[in-house]
Amino acid sequence: MTQTVKLILEDGTLIEGESFGAYTSAAGEVVFSTAMTGYPENLTDPSFAGQILVLTYPMVGNYGVPGEELYESISRIFESDKVHVAGLVVNYYSQEHSHWHAAKSLGDWLKEYNIPGICGVDTRLLTKKLREQGALLGKIVAEEDIPMHDPNLENLVAQVSPAGVQHYGHGQHKIVLVDCGTKTNIIRCFLERDVELIRVPWDYDFTQLDYDGLFLSNGPGDPKMCQATIGHLQKALQQDKPIFGICLGSQLMGLAAGGDTFKLKYGHRSHNQPVKLTGTQRSYITSQNHGYAVDPTTLPSEWTMLFENLNDGTCEGIQHQTKPFFSTQFHPEAAGGPQDTEFLFDQFLDEVEKYKQASNA
Ligand SMILES: NC(=O)CC[C@H](N)C(=O)O
Known part of the structure; x- marks a missing residue:
């Protein structure tokens, strides 16, 4: 019936x-x-x-x-x-x-x-x-x-983030994943690499932990609701440990750096969003799901736009000019969608390796 x-x-x-x-x-x-x-x-x-x-x-x-x-x-x-x-x-x-x-x-x-x-x-x-x-x-x-x-x-992130800390994997690189509503393929992408993952709630003070690299996950709603994460992130930005953020994680990085975010008219949700890597003619087809974006004109001078959306020119990621901090507004982990940008996980772990070597030297 x-x-x-x-x-x-x-x-x-x-x-x-x-x-x-x-x-x-x-x-x-x-x-x-x-x-x-x-x-x-x-x-x-x-x-x-x-x-x-x-x-x-x-x-x-x-x-x-x-x-x-x-x-x-x-x-x-x-x-x-x-x-x-x-x-x-x-x-x-x-x-x-x-x-x-x-x-x-x-x-x-x-x-x-x-x-x-x-x-x-x-x-x-x-x-x-x-x-x-x-x-x-x-x-x-x-x-x-x-x-x-x-x-x-509402603070939707508080509703979807886990209550406690979880550990996964036994790899060489100790990565803290701040879970604001992470997609499991992000965890899978790390576990396929040489990583020990410490998954923490959105408002957890990860600055107390011993880690080699920091990862900021995707998540629902308005990024400005995540003030606790932004506060902890501001402390991490004072240090030199590599940081990688995806989607909401990119917006949180922009806000913690002192920039602003805004709501897009109707967002980007598809598996075929073209983005261009700044300073090159190289473009990638990406998986996306977001309604907000970083306004790159509000970023302090040590930050630049890393990727640009070729449909509407909006910011698809940011990076620090001198420190190993970068983010993507799109989803390199895909699931679903094209996996063409999964290499960014490798680039992040390369930065982690470089940081560890420099600090042991
Ligand atoms: N997938 C995400 O992380 C989305 C981030 C944020 N909630 C937005 O809609 O822009």
């Missing part, structure tokens, strides 16, 4: 569709992704917390959802241990799925986490609206109407 649900936007737009996943109401910020595949990764990316995700690819669900497998006590498959989106909007939801690795349907998976899906929506029209007006608040309404809710007014 099909059940009708509504998608209502803050500008008064009302779209009727069919329910799949949980038959329940949910409110959040409505954003779109033009990625053509990768919904198991997207939906479990903690950076989507509080957001109702519109997928522009016209048929969704046909490869189901893979079964869980563990690797070093973290998921081998998913980007965290739960579905983080507040709701899902698609055009055609494929009731049937077929894939060698599928364990369940997308609809059943959403039901497990009580997340509503709405299908039968003209996602092209909806995306045009979001591109013209910018990201809008919205709600999926089943039986019960609920108020609109702006997730960016």
